[in-house]
Amino acid sequence: xxxxxxxxxxxxxxxxxxxxxxxxxxxxxxxxxxxxxxxxxxxxxxxxxxxxxxxxxxxxxxxxxxxxxxxxxxxxxxxxxxxxxxxxxxxxxxxxxxxxxxxxxxxxxxxxxxxxxxxxxxxxxxxxxxxxxxxxxxxxxxxxxxxxxxxxxxxxxxxxxxxxxxxxxxxxxxxxxxxxxxxxxxxxxxxxxxxxxxxxxxxxxxxxxxxxxxxxxxxxxxxxxxxxxxxxxxxxxxxxxxxxxxxxxxxxxxxxxxxxxxxxxxxxxxxxxxxxxxxxxxxxxxxxxxxxxxxxxxxxxxxxxxxxxxxx
Amino acid sequence: xxxxxxxxxxxxxxxxxxxxxxxxxxxxxxxxxxxxxxxxxxxxxxxxxxxxxxxxxxxxxxxxxxxxxxxxxxxxxxxxxxxxxxxxxxxxxxxxxxxxxxxxxxxxxxxxxxxxxxxxxxxxxxxxxxxxxxxxxxxxxxxxxxxxxxxxxxxxxxxxxxxxxxxxxxxxxxxxxxxxxxxxxxxxxxxxxxxxxxxxxxxxxxxxxxxxxxxxxxxxxxxxxxxxxxxxxxxxxxxxxxxxxx
Numbered sequence: 001x002x003x004x005x006x007x008x009x010x011x012x013x014x015x016x017x018x019x020x021x022x023x024x025x026x027x028x029x030x031x032x033x034x035x036x037x038x039x040x041x042x043x044x045x046x047x048x049x050x051x052x053x054x055x056x057x058x059x060x061x062x063x064x065x066x067x068x069x070x071x072x073x074x075x076x077x078x079x080x081x082x083x084x085x086x087x088x089x090x091x092x093x094x095x096x097x098x099x100x101x102x103x104x105x106x107x108x109x110x111x112x113x114x115x116x117x118x119x120x121x122x123x124x125x126x127x128x129x130x131x132x133x134x135x136x137x138x139x140x141x142x143x144x145x146x147x148x149x150x151x152x153x154x155x156x157x158x159x160x161x162x163x164x165x166x167x168x169x170x171x172x173x174x175x176x177x178x179x180x181x182x183x184x185x186x187x188x189x190x191x192x193x194x195x196x197x198x199x200x201x202x203x204x205x206x207x208x209x210x211x212x213x214x215x216x217x218x219x220x221x222x223x224x225x226x227x228x229x230x231x232x233x234x235x236x237x238x239x240x241x242x243x244x245x246x247x248x249x250x251x252x253x254x255x256x257x258x259x260x261x262x263x264x265x266x267x268x269x270x271x272x273x274x275x276x277x278x279x280x281x282x283x284x285x286x287x288x289x290x291x292x293x294x295x296x297x298x299x300x301x302x303x304x305x306x307x308x309x310x311x312x
Numbered sequence: 313x314x315x316x317x318x319x320x321x322x323x324x325x326x327x328x329x330x331x332x333x334x335x336x337x338x339x340x341x342x343x344x345x346x347x348x349x350x351x352x353x354x355x356x357x358x359x360x361x362x363x364x365x366x367x368x369x370x371x372x373x374x375x376x377x378x379x380x381x382x383x384x385x386x387x388x389x390x391x392x393x394x395x396x397x398x399x400x401x402x403x404x405x406x407x408x409x410x411x412x413x414x415x416x417x418x419x420x421x422x423x424x425x426x427x428x429x430x431x432x433x434x435x436x437x438x439x440x441x442x443x444x445x446x447x448x449x450x451x452x453x454x455x456x457x458x459x460x461x462x463x464x465x466x467x468x469x470x471x472x473x474x475x476x477x478x479x480x481x482x483x484x485x486x487x488x489x490x491x492x493x494x495x496x497x498x499x500x501x502x503x504x505x506x507x508x509x510x511x512x513x514x515x516x517x518x519x520x521x522x523x524x525x526x527x528x529x530x531x532x533x534x535x536x537x538x539x540x541x542x543x544x545x546x547x548x549x550x551x552x553x554x555x556x557x558x
Contacts, residue, residue: 178420178428185417188406194368195400197392197421197469 009254010172016258017161017168024157032153033225038265039160040221043167045245045257047214052243053252054175055207056187057105060239061117064124065094065212067234069219071128074141074229083147087163087220091213098212102205121239128231140230144223160221167214174210175254183207187252248286250296259297317380319344319473319504320365325374327364328528334360336528337374342473343521347495347505349536351512352525353548358508359401361525362475365506366398367391378473392421395472399462401481401508407451411442414450414461418468428468435464456487463494473504480511492518516540 020039024032048062072090077083097120104116128135135141145151150159174180182203185193190200223229241264249260267285271278293300318341328334334357342348350358363369365376367388376384378394388398405414415435419428436443439460445453453461459479466474479495480488488511495505496518509515516522522539524532532539539545 177425178416178423181413181417182420184409184413185406185420188408191368192400192404192406194388195366195398195404196417196465197387197389199387199389 006172006176010168013168013172013255013258014165017165021158021161024154029153032157034265034269036153036157036160036221036225038261039157039164040218040225041242041245041261041264042257043164043221044215044218045242045249045261046167046171047211047218048242049211049246049251049253049257050171050174050183050214051207051211053246053250053256054180054187055183055203055211057102057204057207058110058114059101059117059208059211060114060236060243061101061120061124062211062215062242063234063236063238064121065098065215066219066222066238066242067124067128067231068094068097069216070223070229070234071135071141071219072216073220073223074144075134077145077224083220083224087217090220091216094216094219095209095213098209099205101212102208105204105208106201118236118239121234121236125231125235128234135231138230140228141223142228144227144229146224146227156225160225163217163221167217171214172254179203179206244286248289248296250298253296253298253302256296256298263297317344318342318377319379320506321375321377322361322365323375323377325361325364325371325376327369327371327373328360329369333372334528335364335371338525338528338530339374340523340530340533342504342506344504345499345502346520347499347507347518347536348521348523349512349515349519350506350508350523350525351510351515351539351545352531356525357528358525359477360528362398362400362477362506362508366396366475368398389421392469392471395470397466397469397471397474399466399474399476399479401477403455403458403482404462405450405458405465407449409450410447411450411453411461412436412446415442415465415468418465421469431468431470435467438467439464454487456483456490459483459487459491460494463491467498471503473506474498475506477508478510479507480509480514488514513540 020035024035027035044062044066048059051057051059069090072093073083073086076086076089101117101120105113108116129137146156147159150156182193182198185196185198186200186203186207194200245260245264246257247260248263249258250256267282268278271281274281289297293303320342323339325335325338326333338357338361350361352358360369364371367386371384374384375382378396383391383394406417412432415432416428419431422428436446441457442461442464445457450458450461476495479491483491492514495507499505507515516536516539519536522534522536523530524539524545532542532545
């Protein structure tokens with residue numbers, strides 16, 4: 001990809017954030033909430049996109065990291081820990097846990113790795129549900145306050161968009177750096193990557209750790225957004241939903257998580273009239289999309305764009 | 313004064329895959345600023361030898377001296393930092409990435425995008441055909457262009473020693489000529505080249521020195537001309553009498 005195209009991709013991502021901020025002035029509180037949720041999901045999906053899309057490491061553990069970030073914030077803020085500090089601590093905890101999760105990836109790949117990461121999601125879910133003394137169990141934790149200055153729906157949306165902007169710039173810089181190149185080499189062929197001097201072990205661990213840390217950041221934003229957390233949003237279902245966001249948007253494509261998260265947030269609203277049939281329709285749409293365009297929606301858009309340019 | 317010490321020296325190297333031993337005490341020296349070609353029958357351990365040198369295969373015994381210092385067990389990244397590049401056998405490009413991105417991958421071990429950029433530009437200057445196709449997907453290049461891209465990628469780290477395995481494999485005679493011309497050009501600039509090549513006659517024609525490996529051991533070593541003229545080598549590996557080689 002040329003420098004101009006890289007810059008255009010970053011510009012499109014930042015323009016989407018500005019647009020989301022402007023649109024919120026015309027929305028009711030529920031619409032603002034949905035935009036905030038989109039920002040949170042996009043951060044989590046961007047983390048998974050780094051791990052899966054760019055480094056090629058399958059992970060079904062992203063929901064666990066979002067949960068850990070959410071519980072860290074919910075548990076620390078009532079004790080006077082500032083939101084920013086609890087966000088950093090949540091991200092740091094997930095980074096360390098992600099490093100640990102990366103070790104099995106040095107020995108197993110593909111389906112086997114997916115099962116290992118699934119085990120972490122299940123383990124984290126059980127801890128959240130059963131360790132009542134810490135997490136409140138199925139009763140959860142309520143009255144999670146938003147940070148001072150961002151208590152309103154729109155204020156908090158701007159905070160979510162601001163953090164997403166920082167994550168976007170960080171991910172863009174990372175992917176343009178030799179680290180990003182090494183992740184891609186790892187995804188394409190670990191042996192070839194090693195012959196180029198890529199430390200396969202270190203980069204595999206980093207791919208998990210950075211993806212996990214972004215999951216933690218998303219969780220830290222999620223808790224004050226919904227102001228009440230309990231274990232069920234962080235189950236395997238959410239890991240699969242995040243995986244779908246990455247795949248539907250375009251795995252390994254920078255803008256993929258932005259679009260994938262938008263679909264995940266808006267489609268249930270648009271298909272609400274279908275009630276229980278919503279998931280059936282969603283699944284059918286995903287199957288059709290992946291059959292026609294495995295590169296996801298962004299891949300589909302790129303394909304049409306280049307075809308038109310080719311004709312011109 | 314010209315440094316006549318070998319750039320690389322293998323001393324009784326033993327290694328292999330798992331319990332299988334492929335290298336059985338392999339020993340040879342690679343001259344500085346010269347092309348040294350390793351020939352031998354299939355299964356002689358030629359490619360295994362390269363993997364052992366480049367830290368991709370555990371060496372059980374022996375020493376690998378790079379400019380006099382033992383680098384046995386060093387990681388590929390450490391060896392790249394010390395001026396060694398490895399171009400493996402076959403197609404080793406990341407075919408879904410562009411030509412430029414493939415070149416940038418050659419600079420991953422440098423650890424800095426700023427340091428990488430001028431080196432990528434220098435590689436594109438050196439190979440104008442790659443500059444023309446810098447934005448194209450690597451898979452769209454011809455076989456010969458892909459091999460040139462692999463060599464160009466190897467040069468990003470500014471190596472003093474290039475290990476290149478079977479550069480002519482799958483290429484048309486015209487492209488083999490171009491690839492070999494590139495290698496001799498690099499040699500003339502002072503880069504040391506250690507090459508494995510099945511196309512022994514053509515490879516020896518551009519080489520300064522040659523090594524014959526058999527069953528993981530060095531059977532013969534000498535100047536390329538000596539090896540080319542050796543009747544045993546001619547009979548076994550060159551498909552004819554020594555006289556034919558001339």
